[in-house]
Amino acid sequence: TQLLEQSPQFLSIQEGENLTVYCNSSSVFSSLQWYRQEPGEGPVLLVTVVTGGEVKKLKRLTFQFGDARKDSSLHITAAQPGDTGLYLCAGVLLGSGYALNFGKGTSLLVTP
Amino acid sequence: GAVVSQHPSRVICKSGTSVKIECRSLDFQATTMFWYRQFPKKSLMLMATSNEGSKATYEQGVEKDKFLINHASLTLSTLTVTSAHPEDSSFYICSANPAGGRNEQYFGPGTRLTVT
Numbered sequence: 434t435q436l437l438e439q440s441p442q443f444l445s446i447q448e449g450e451n452l453t454v455y456c457n458s459s460s461v462f463s464s465l466q467w468y469r470q471e472p473g474e475g476p477v478l479l480v481t482v483v484t485g486g487e488v489k490k491l492k493r494l495t496f497q498f499g500d501a502r503k504d505s506s507l508h509i510t511a512a513q514p515g516d517t518g519l520y521l522c523a524g525v526l527l528g529s530g531y532a533l534n535f536g537k538g539t540s541l542l543v544t545p
Numbered sequence: 546g547a548v549v550s551q552h553p554s555r556v557i558c559k560s561g562t563s564v565k566i567e568c569r570s571l572d573f574q575a576t577t578m579f580w581y582r583q584f585p586k587k588s589l590m591l592m593a594t595s596n597e598g599s600k601a602t603y604e605q606g607v608e609k610d611k612f613l614i615n616h617a618s619l620t621l622s623t624l625t626v627t628s629a630h631p632e633d634s635s636f637y638i639c640s641a642n643p644a645g646g647r648n649e650q651y652f653g654p655g656t657r658l659t660v661t
């Protein structure tokens with residue numbers, strides 16, 4: 434069972450465009466993380482959100498945690514080729530300990 | 546801070562042999578470490594949760610006798626793939642949760658296992 438539905442799975446855009454990646458669930462999470470992974474490397478933590486309605490910004494990346502802590506989004510403004518990679522959302526179910534539940538990932542390609 | 550290393554980064558072995566992969570937290574202590582498997586262009590699949598000083602907890606469908614996990618210290622967990630077969634070829638990634646910290650996991654760089 435896929436607890437976190439991540440969309441879109443694939444995204445190919447041109448440099449300068451904006452994009453949003455969504456992670457949705459019917460379950461409540463105590464925290465949710467976004468990772469970026471390059472081929473042949475481990476995921477790198479971008480952000481952790483823990484409070485419902487929380488918004489965090491990391492340069493051109495904006496992360497939002499839903500009010501009910503069931504969903505999250507990642508918005509990239511003016512995408513650049515260096516943003517290319519696999520973006521993964523992962524959450525810790527409320528009351529479940531530390532195990533992360535991953536979405537299927539969004540493979541982003543930004544062309545010059 | 547929060548650096549996790551894995552060794553080896555790549556390994557090629559013959560069918561029937563065993564391979565050990567190490568996961569170390571370099572600048573923090575981790576009471577809990579996790580082992581994942583990842584297929585090309587797919588997300589991470591949790592294999593097991595490794596707890597320091599106790600037995601690992603395996604996810605459904607993961608054979609504990611085939612994937613031996615040892616978490617001997619607060620900075621080291623090992624995964625041994627026993628009697629490896631070609632279908633075990635994959636990208637194995639570990640992560641560590643800092644003791645006393647939030648529910649954040651820091652990932653190692655991964656180990657590419659190829660079984661011939």
